[in-house]
Amino acid sequence: MDIINLLTSASPLASVWFTAVLVVLDYIIRIVAIVIVPRNRRPTSGMAWLLAIFFMPSIGFILFLIIGSRRLPRARRRKQDEINRLITEATVGVDQLSDQKDAPPWLTGIAALGRNMGALPLTGGNSAVLLDDYEATIKDMADAVDSADRYVHVQFYILAYDPTTRVFFEAMEAAVRRGVAVRVLLDHIASIRSPGYLRTKRKLEEIGVEFALMLPVRPWRGEYQRPDLRNHRKILVVDGTLGYMGSQNLIDSSYNKLSNRRRGLSWKDLMVRLEGPIVSGLNAIFLGDWFSETNEVLVNWVHDVQHAHHPGSLDCQAVPSGPGFEGENNLQMFVALLYDATERISITSPYFVPDESIMYAIKAATARGVQVELFVSEVGDQAIVYHAQRSYYEDLLTAGVRIFMYRPPYILHSKHFSIDDQVAVVGSSNMDMRSFSLNMEVSMMVHGRSFVEALRLIEDGYRENSRELTLEEWNKQPLRSTILDNLARLTSALQ
Numbered sequence: 001m002d003i004i005n006l007l008t009s010a011s012p013l014a015s016v017w018f019t020a021v022l023v024v025l026d027y028i029i030r031i032v033a034i035v036i037v038p039r040n041r042r043p044t045s046g047m048a049w050l051l052a053i054f055f056m057p058s059i060g061f062i063l064f065l066i067i068g069s070r071r072l073p074r075a076r077r078r079k080q081d082e083i084n085r086l087i088t089e090a091t092v093g094v095d096q097l098s099d100q101k102d103a104p105p106w107l108t109g110i111a112a113l114g115r116n117m118g119a120l121p122l123t124g125g126n127s128a129v130l131l132d133d134y135e136a137t138i139k140d141m142a143d144a145v146d147s148a149d150r151y152v153h154v155q156f157y158i159l160a161y162d163p164t165t166r167v168f169f170e171a172m173e174a175a176v177r178r179g180v181a182v183r184v185l186l187d188h189i190a191s192i193r194s195p196g197y198l199r200t201k202r203k204l205e206e207i208g209v210e211f212a213l214m215l216p217v218r219p220w221r222g223e224y225q226r227p228d229l230r231n232h233r234k235i236l237v238v239d240g241t242l243g244y245m246g247s248q249n250l251i252d253s254s255y256n257k258l259s260n261r262r263r264g265l266s267w268k269d270l271m272v273r274l275e276g277p278i279v280s281g282l283n284a285i286f287l288g289d290w291f292s293e294t295n296e297v298l299v300n301w302v303h304d305v306q307h308a309h310h311p312g313s314l315d316c317q318a319v320p321s322g323p324g325f326e327g328e329n330n331l332q333m334f335v336a337l338l339y340d341a342t343e344r345i346s347i348t349s350p351y352f353v354p355d356e357s358i359m360y361a362i363k364a365a366t367a368r369g370v371q372v373e374l375f376v377s378e379v380g381d382q383a384i385v386y387h388a389q390r391s392y393y394e395d396l397l398t399a400g401v402r403i404f405m406y407r408p409p410y411i412l413h414s415k416h417f418s419i420d421d422q423v424a425v426v427g428s429s430n431m432d433m434r435s436f437s438l439n440m441e442v443s444m445m446v447h448g449r450s451f452v453e454a455l456r457l458i459e460d461g462y463r464e465n466s467r468e469l470t471l472e473e474w475n476k477q478p479l480r481s482t483i484l485d486n487l488a489r490l491t492s493a494l495q
Contacts, residue, residue, distance in 0.1 A: 029057045045433075048490055070437050072323050073225050076292055080324035083288035087120060103315070104422055106340045107447055113336060114319045114445065117329040120284065126276030127312030128446065130454050131246075132414070132461075134253045137271050138168055144238045144273075145171035151181040153237040153286045155214075157230070157428070158249035159186040161200040165250055173207035184211035185289055187231045188218075195256040212293040215440075229323055231289065232428050232439035234271075235282050243279035245318075245444060246271035247415045247428060263409065265381065270348075270414035270458065272426055278316035278444070285320050285442055292324075314448035321429065322440030330429045330443050331436040335361050337419050337445075341370050346459050347417040348375040353388045353432035353489070359395065366400040375462045377412045378405035385432070387488035390481075397471040404466035412462065416455065424452050 030053065053060035071077070111122035131137040145152050145168065152175055161169050172182050184204060191197050191213070204211045214231035216223045236244040248269035254260045255267065274282070287298050321329035338345060338361035345365055352374065354362075366372050374396065380386025393403060406412035417431075418424040427443035429435040446452075 026057050029061050030054060051490070070226065070229065070323050072229065076225070077324060079292050080288070083284075083291060084118075087284050087288070102422075102449075103447060104340070104420075107315075107423065110333065110336055110340070110423075110445065111317055114317050114329070114333055117325065117327050117332065118319045118321065120281045120318045120320070122315055122317040122445070122447075123277035123281070124315045125312050126274060126278045126314040126316045128275075128314055128316070128451055129273040130458060131244075131271045131273060132269070132458055134248065134267065134269060135164060137248060137269070138165060138250070140273065141236055141244055141271075142168045142171040144236065144242050144244070145175055145182075147242070148175050148180045148182075148238045150239045151183070151237075152239075153183050153235070153283060153290075154209075154250075155185040155231075155233055155235040155286050155289060156250040157187045157232045157234060158190045158194050158251050158255075159184065159200065160191070160194050160196050160251040160256060161203040162196060162252045162256055164252040168250060169203055169207065172209055176208045182209040183286075183290060184209050185214050185231070185286070185293065186211065188213040188216040189227060190230060194251065212290070214289060214293055216293075226438075228438060230439050231322075232435065233285070233289070233320075233442045234428050235286050235442060237279060237283040237286055240280055240283055241275065243274040243282045244271055245274070245282055245428070245442060246426060247413055260381070263379075265379075265409050265411055267413045268406070268410045270416060270426065272444070274316070276312045276314070276316070278318060281316075281318035282442070285318060288320075289440070314446055314451055316447075317445045319427075319443045319445065320441070321436075321443065323438065324440065328436045330427075330441055331355070331357065333443070333445065334358065334417075334425070334431065337417075337423065337425065338362060338365060341365050341419045343370060343420045345370055345372045345417065345419060346375075346456075347373070347431065348412065348414050348459070348462065349417075349431040350377055350411060350413045350415065351382070351385045351389060351430040351432045351434070352376055352392065353385060353430075353434075354392065355433055355436065358431060359392070362396070362401060363399045371402075372400070373402040373404060375404050375406060375412060375414075375459065375466065377408075377410070378467070379408045379411070381411050384488045384491060387485045388491070389432075391485040391489035393469065393474055394471070397469070397474055403469040404463055405469055406462060406466045410465075414458075418452050418455055418459075421449055421452050421456075423447050424455050426455075 034050070053064065072080075115121055131140060152172065154172070159165075172184075175182050191200070215225060215229060217227050218224070234246060234248060234250075246269065248267075248271050249255075253266045291297055319329055319333055321331075335357050338358070345362070362372055376389065380389075396403060415428060415430055416424060416426040424446050425443050426446065427441060429439075429441040429443050435441055
C-alpha cells in the first residue's frame with residue numbers, strides 16, 4: 001500500500017516533468033529548424049518546411065529527416081563526378097553546329113551552359129522523327145531491337161511486361177538468343193508500385209537480359225537514399241547508332257491500374273527516334289546510370305562518340321539532370337531559353353508546378369509581346385499535383401498565357417516546349433519542382449526548323465483536342481476549389 005500511495009502521490013509531479021520535457025523539446029525542434037531548414041534551399045521550400053515543423057513539430061521534423069534532403073549518398077555523387085569527367089574527356093572537340101548561319105546568336109551560349117552542367121556537347125549531323133502513337137511507338141522500338149547486332153540499352157522509369165509491351169520483350173529475347181548484349185535499367189520504387197512487377201521481373205530473368213534496379217531502396221542491403229529521389233529517364237539505345245528518348249514509359253497506356261480503366265484514362269506521350277552523334281550522348285547517360293547501379297564500367301560508348309556520323313541537319317544536345325549534379329541543369333536551361341524567346345513559346349507539361357524563376361521568365365515573355373501557350377490535361381491522375389498546378393492558372397491567365405486543356409479520357413503526358421521557330425526541348429522532364437530537384441531526368445535541346453515545324457503539327461493536334469480555359473471561366477471557380485488548390489501548392493514546395 002505504501003508503494004501504491006507513493007506512486008499515486010508522485011504522478012502529478014511526473015506529469016509536470018513530462019510536460020516540461022515536451023515543451024522544451026518542442027522549442028528545441030523549432031530553433032534547430034530555423035537554423036537548418038533554410039540552408040541551401042529555395043525560400044519557398046524552406047518556408048513550407050518551417051510551417052510544417054512549426055504547426056506539427058514532431059511529425060514535421062520526422063518527415064524532414066526522411067525526405068528533407070535531396071542529396072544522393074556521397075558514393076553516388078562521386079560516381080557522377082567520375083562519369084562527367086570521363087564524358088568530358090571523351091567528347092573533346094566534337095562540339096559542332098550543322099549550320100552556323102541559321103543559328104540564333106544565343107544558341108552557343110545555351111549550348112555552353114548545358115555543356116558545363118551536364119558534360120555533353122551540342123552536336124550536328126542528327127536526324128529525328130517524332131512518334132506520338134503510343135502502341136505504334138512500342139512496336140517501332142521493338143523493331144529497332146530486332147535490328148541490333150552488338151548491344152541494346154533499355155532504361156525506363158516504369159517497365160512492365162503486359163500484352164501491350166509483349167512485342168518489345170519478345171524482341172529483347174530474340175536479341176539475347178542471337179548473342180546481342182541486352183542491358184535493362186528500371187526504377188525500383190516506380191516499378192514495384194506498378195501492377196505486375198513480379199511478373200515483369202520473372203520475365204526479365206527468363207529471357208536472360210542483364211538488368212538492375214535504379215535507386216533501389218533496400219536498407220537491409222545497404223541501399224538507401226531519400227525514397228522519393230527517382231530516376232525518371234526514358235532511353236533506348238541500339239548499337240550506338242539508333243536511339244529513342246522522350247516521355248513514354250514501357251507499359252500499357254492505362255498503366256494497368258483498375259482506377260484508370262474505370263475512368264477510361266489513357267496516356268498520350270511523345271517519343272523521338274534519333275540517328276547521329278546524339279545517340280552516343282544518350283548512351284553515355286545510360287552507361288553512367290549503369291555504372292552507378294552495378295559498378296560496371298563499359299567503354300564502348302567512347303568509340304561511338306568519336307566516330308558517330310550521320311548526314312542529318314539537326315543540332316542536338318542531351319542534358320541530364322538530377323540530384324547527382326550540383327546545379328538544377330534542366331531548370332537553368334529552361335529559364336535561359338524562355339528569356340531568349342522573341343516571338344512564341346509553346347509549353348506542354350502534364351505536371352506544371354513551376355518555381356518562381358519559371359513564372360518570372362514566362363511573365364517577362366508575355367510582357368515583351370511573346371505569344372505563350374500552355375498545354376495541360378483537363379483531368380489529372382495525381383490529385384495533389386493536379387490541384388497544385390491549378391493554383392497557377394489565374395496568375396498565368398492574367399499575364400496573358402493561353403491555356404489549352406487536353407480533353408479526357410486522355411492524360412497528356414508529353415513533355416516538351418518550343419522557342420520561336422528554331423529551337424525545341426523534348427524529354428522526360430516536367431516543368432515542376434520534382435523534375436527540377438528530385439528526379440533524374442534527361443532533356444534534349446534541338447536546333448532545326450524542320451524539327452520545330454514537326455513539333456508544331458503535334459501541338460496543332462493537341463489544340464484541336466483541347467478546350468481553352470479563359471480567365472472569365474476561371475474566376476467562377478468555387479471557393480473550396482481555390483482553397484484546395486492553394487493547400488496543394490503549399491505541400492508541393494516541400495522539396
